[in-house]
């Protein structure tokens with residue numbers, strides 16, 4: 001079967017600015033893929049190219065094997081790109097009915113998707129009167145209208161309150177579990193961490209890392225607060241090897257897994273060092289992200 | 302395309318601005334074609350041509366009277382409708398919503414244009430209907446005989462009116478696509494229709510032969526010539542027989558197709574932001 005999304009050498013230039021550079025992206029069937037990057041990284045531009053809204057300068061896009069503009073390219077794709085856009089003089093429900101007509105899907109899905117995003121109560125009100133979060137929910141409802149096999153969501157939790165965000169994450173996880181492929185962009189790491197199977201990190205239009213969340217975060221480390229610190233450092237180096245021991249913010253950071261914690265503790269305490277704290281420190285995705293997107297091109301396999 | 306057309310019709314019908322424009326068009330047409338001339342006739346202030354006023358208001362003149370406004374002010378209203386229908390998608394950012402539903406850009410565009418053509422037909426039919434009703438009332442009040450134009454004349458008149466109105470709507474659509482919005486296309490469209498065309502005809506053409514010749518190729522003067530050939534009076538702004546009716550109809554048809562093609566090309570090729 002053709003992958004839901006495949007781009008090869010995808011590039012978009014605006015004058016002298018390269019918004020997306022030579023991007024090879026593959027989203028596999030059934031996965032929830034997080035497209036992560038800081039402001040202006042080229043996420044929205046990429047998603048627009050997938051949907052045929054903008055033309056690549058070079059490179060190719062395939063959605064379920066079809067090129068943008070070919071019949072069937074968008075047949076089973078639902079999308080919400082850069083904020084919802086609807087007709088202000090129509091109600092939320094009428095907006096969805098209208099889109100169902102364009103899509104040729106019939107209106108039977110309208111109450112279903114309104115319910116999914118929890119908007120049934122206000123569906124009869126004019127779109128112009130909706131709050132930011134309600135507009136966003138309607139946008140997600142519209143993306144679900146076709147009962148899509150591929151869902152493309154550009155910052156879906158934008159404008160939602162914490163409960164709304166949690167609902168939205170749950171909904172996306174549910175859709176993913178139900179066999180729908182989801183490609184979502186975000187700069188919220190926590191969000192991506194919670195719902196995505198795989199993430200791709202873009203920076204300045206280039207894919208700088210692509211892997212599972214766990215891989216991206218890398219190996220765990222032990223953080224040890226001990227007194228006196230220099231004595232503890234010497235002992236740790238002797239025990240674990242020089243390259244596994246660093247001093248960070250007045251504490252030892254040991255590049256070993258939790259299974260070595262007891263041994264480290266026994267060694268230090270046995271040598272008369274006072275250990276006031278010893279805990280597992282997972283590398284924060286936030287750090288990884290900042291590292292990847294600010295500095296040069298670090299490749300995480 | 303059929304699906305897009307149905308959806309566009311729904312949007313058009315549910316949009317309050319559509320009805321405002323229709324009511325405005327009918328009101329303006331009634332006022333300037335019938336009510337003001339009739340008031341001047343009834344009040345005896347019609348001047349030396351007063352005896353020529355009444356016959357102009359009777360059902361027999363229905364075709365010319367219904368078409369007279371289309372070269373300029375009714376045309377301007379249809380142009381606004383064209384701009385709103387297409388430009389609204391830019392203003393609200395709804396192109397991306399529409400164009401991710403499935404139908405291609407050109408199918409969506411065709412649906413829009415079809416809906417605009419239907420709206421233009423509804424406008425022209427309404428102009429004829431309100432004109433017919435008003436002239437019958439005037440004939441009744443003034444105890445004049447009621448004679449209707451022939452069916453053939455009516456059909457030709459309706460067709461010509463539809464052609465002209467659709468051409469303006471397509472110009473509006475093209476301007477909206479070219480300028481990606483609503484405000485500027487309406488502004489420029491109205492300046493062209495209400496001011497520039499008039500200045501060309503009234504000031505420049507009498508002074509310069511080449512302007513007079515060039516005018517014969519512009520959409521406005523051709524619309525004016527077509528309706529003049531079908532009986533609209535030369536008192537209405539923009540109505541003047543600068544070319545023959547048949548030629549005018551061809552030129553207008555040519556403009557219609559050119560506007561449609563140019564708009565389609567731009568929409569097809571440009572990025573949707």
Ligand SMILES: Nc1ncnc2c1ncn2[C@@H]1O[C@H](COP(=O)(O)OP(=O)(O)OP(=O)(O)O)[C@@H](O)[C@H]1O
Pocket residue numbers: 014017018019037038039040041042043044045046187574
């Ligand atoms: N139409 C355009 N003309 C010129 N430059 C553009 C255009 N659209 C996008 N860009 C530029 O391309 C780059 C990528 O923009 P894009 O919207 O894809 O970023 P993004 O990753 O979605 O950012 P954000 O997280 O802020 O939404 C930016 O530098 C932006 O200024």
Ligand SMILES: [Mg+2]
Pocket residue numbers: 043044045082154
């Ligand atoms: Mg974006």
